[in-house]
Amino acid sequence: MGSYRADLARVYREALGFHAVNCAPGILALLAPLRGGTVLELGCGTGLLTRHLVDAGYRVIATDASEDMLEHARAHVPEADVRPLRLPDDPLPRADAVVSIGNVLNYLTDADAVVAALEAASRAVRPGGILAVDLCDLAWGEAHRNASAKARLGDGWAMITRFAVPRADRFLFDFTIFTECGDFWRRDDERHELVLVDAAEVAARTGLAIGRAFGTETLPAGMVALTNPA
């Protein structure tokens, strides 16, 4: 669980776009057989992948649980149909493809909720359509157990991120964001708790295929790509 309030949303937009840039070519190659159509994006965040999808000619319904993230998506990708949508319970509109990157499903409470969200996403895909979602496996915790804190500095903001693995199926991000406000700096703290799942088991329960990547990109250690079988 995590909020993505305004200050983190801004930093995300300005400095954390690398995953979307990394995944976009593989996702677009996967979608290519559709030759256009509607893409439902789950957890679109600030619209970093949305931009690539729209530029490639897709009609995109870009959804997220955080209104502050959606505000950026609306501003940066005005061509997209940007809407609030919280997994796993909100109804999903039908689409030719459903995509989700940036460990969105790991924000759910447990493996059952992840499976429920994937089943809902699969039902939302029209016959012959495509599902492409990334997911952090239990191996993510092992790979990041000793990760050092990270400091990032931007124009008018600074962010420190700390990581922890309190148990094998949980991963914590602790974000501290300082934002310049005239003569002083505002501080905001967000703790994000990810559920780590046995991705092979989730794939077996949902009938999805599990892979190391969407295309030729290298996903971070412990993250997998789930797609519907052709």
Ligand SMILES: C[S@@+](CC[C@H](N)C(=O)[O-])C[C@H]1O[C@@H](n2cnc3c(N)ncnc32)[C@H](O)[C@@H]1O
């Ligand atoms: C790491 S960000 C990835 C954003 C975007 N996909 C990207 O790659 O730039 C995770 C996103 O998942 C969203 N999210 C978290 N829990 C969610 C939920 N239950 N339903 C929908 N979106 C959720 C957050 O608001 C956030 O925008």
